[in-house]
Amino acid sequence: MHLRFHTDVATVLAFLSMALVPAASSAQPLAAPGLTEQMAQARQLAVNGQREAALALYDRLLTESPGNGDLLLARGRTLAWMGRWDASEQDLRAVTAAHPSYGDAWSALGDMYFWSDRPAQAAQAYAEWARLDPADAPPFVALGRALRDAGDYSGAADAFGRAEANGLARVEVEGLMVSLRPPAANRADTAPPGFRWIASGTYEHTGFEGSRRPWNDYSISLRRKFTKGSLAVELLRANRFGGHDSAVALDGYVDLWSRAYANVRYQRASGDRLYPHYASRAELFQGVGSGWELSGSYDRLKFSDDVNIYGLGVGKYFGNYYARVRATHVPSSDGTRSNGYRAILRNYYRGDADSYVEFRVGHGRGNDFLPGQGLSQVRNGLVGVSWVFFPERTWGFKLTGDYGHDSSAPSQFSVSMSVYRRW
Template sequence: MTSRKLSMPHTTLRRSAGFSLYAPLWLALAVSPAAWAQSSSASPPSLSEQMLQVRQLATNGQRDAAIERYSALLQEHPDNGDLLLARGRTYAWMGHYTQSEADLTAVVQRSPTYADAWSALGDMYSWSDRPQQAIAAYSHWVELAPQDPAAYIARGRAYRAGGDRDAARADFASARACGADPAEMASLEASLTRRTANPEAMINDGFRWTLRAGIDHTGFSGGRQDWNDVDVSLRRRFEHGSLALELLRADHFGRNDTAWALDGYTSLWPRAYANLRYQRGPDSGILPRLGWRAEVFQGVGSGWELSASVDHLRFSSDTEFYGVGVGRYAGNWYTRYKLQHVPGAGSGSWSHRLLVRNYYRGDADDYLELSLGNGRSTDFDNFGGIVRNNNAAIGAAWTHFITPRWGFKLGAGYADNADGFNEQDLSFALYSRW
């Protein structure tokens, strides 16, 4: 058995309206002798027809009833691999992976050339977040059906979930060569673009240099004087990371300060990378005289990313921020929650930040993002590590590349400042790559 899909006739059994198995005898006698003879000789539903009926139960949400029927049929046909396969698939749909694995493993042991069984086993491993076992199962399917693009697509997805993007790219190329839908393959190939918490710093998109120039305007309620911040950065990409030289200028309360910084990202070990930053400012002013950051990101499981960070700022005294975060990559979506703690009197202070990003074109260049937060926090990505203390804050941004070399970022935000002022923020940045 090497077929991909289990094929069954689409037969529906109907019972005439008003007819009952307990119909009076006179009704049966009223039927013509020929019809009586025909109904008497009618055979019961075949096994294929019964399996089709049970499958309809499973696909219509009545999976417990389907499992009972499959189990009853297996009592009558204990050596039927199709029945065992069908029950194993249903268990997998229900999330009962232990029972599903037992059934599907039994099928492939009995029939090691049954391609559909290896496909089902690979699906079960994928759904239960076991990409390495899924790859092994799908590899059997590929061997048995080397011209089936679905086999390469399934294994490519498993490779992607396991973090092996090169192997996934090779499988998607094989699927395309076998005649897979071009639009589907374009979407899958785009999904292999590596996404990180800071895409412009870690993504090697074929350009070595990126120049970024941005301006941020913050207005306040209550007659407080506006803030204006400007930054210019030149980033050089390398095979396993990037390094940027930044110039920062802040105009707050009628005072101007300038600082410079080095901001680097580098790969560490499989599925891990780090951000290291060093910044110098004036001896006294609105920007810190010294600042540094160390943050490590580690991918885990299927699409999850953990992080830990330390930020150090020196104004007239030293302040440190300790953070932990968890991110999730799912299709074209990226979500990240970060908790930061500032030691101090009592239990110190805490801040919470949530970022939701959608890569609406499937690449790493174009995305929409929404951010929410509260508490005392700092972010070196925002003009030199300005410390903000907000009761609540919300922001939105749009990053878009008009051409491969030119792009922009628009942002807007609102915050209820803990000092009693409300903030309204507008920002714009222009990107050039070569």
């Protein structure tokens, strides 16, 4: 049964003209006569950035009208705009408890959870909003986005389908469906919402044909996610050719404009025998069209000589697959040029962004740094496979195997294992 307050028609029209959210609701508890103009003034203060003044006015009005649903809703949404999540939740929960048929209150509660990176709880609130307004598109769009960010891609697709059935334009639905594809396959900071930290450890063993001693490499990483990207600290150690070297790196991702992000990295070592003395990297990714991704990169490595590497890549998402081809170009001081090519194909076999199988192949004529030899021209080929699997949301692992052939060195094979922990 819809909640109704007794008031005159003029007051109803005045309140509806300054409704706090544009979406329709199944029932709208109206402000008592005499509050309408003051509520409009408080809202104007809030939308103009004077939110402390708006809160002060809402507080005063609530002392005069304790428990007023419209005032609590208005104050709760203003608190959410300010990022004061606990206080906002208290107000909005009070409204939904007292007026469970008030659709706008469920919408505001869902927004508060969504903005504070709690998509599962946002989905629960949006589901109530959609139940109250089953013939409108906005509740199902909001529900789909929350389910998507909570990792429920199937539920999100169903919600977007309901939005289309309720009148959402097909072009908008297609844009929402594209967002259900796994996140960009190149990002190392991919994790479901709710996780702020990602730790990993990797061990790699490389063996060679003939009598060359094997290599062993180790690395650990701790990454912190932020609203618009992430930053990791990495420690690396290499044991090769009877010697060893260590390095430390900062690796960051940042979201830019629509469908664009960048990876920036800086690594420094004590010497330049196994690792470059320093290495810097910048790569820009841009999504275009329906599932396409373009990229351009620049690497600078400081050995005894500087090495500059330029790269171009193109990727494509289709279904649960991601394919990418990348070309690299390395000019040298003697005028020679080195070009290489790599291709990967990933299958996100569980339909999420966590678990996948990757196949890769590469070939090219390139400048490779060989310890004790400097930069040497080599012809090389590479084939490899990786398996990434998260048995639970909080931890997972990666197994990798590669085989490579170099014209100036023995053929090699490598195996590695990584363990991931998220919280």
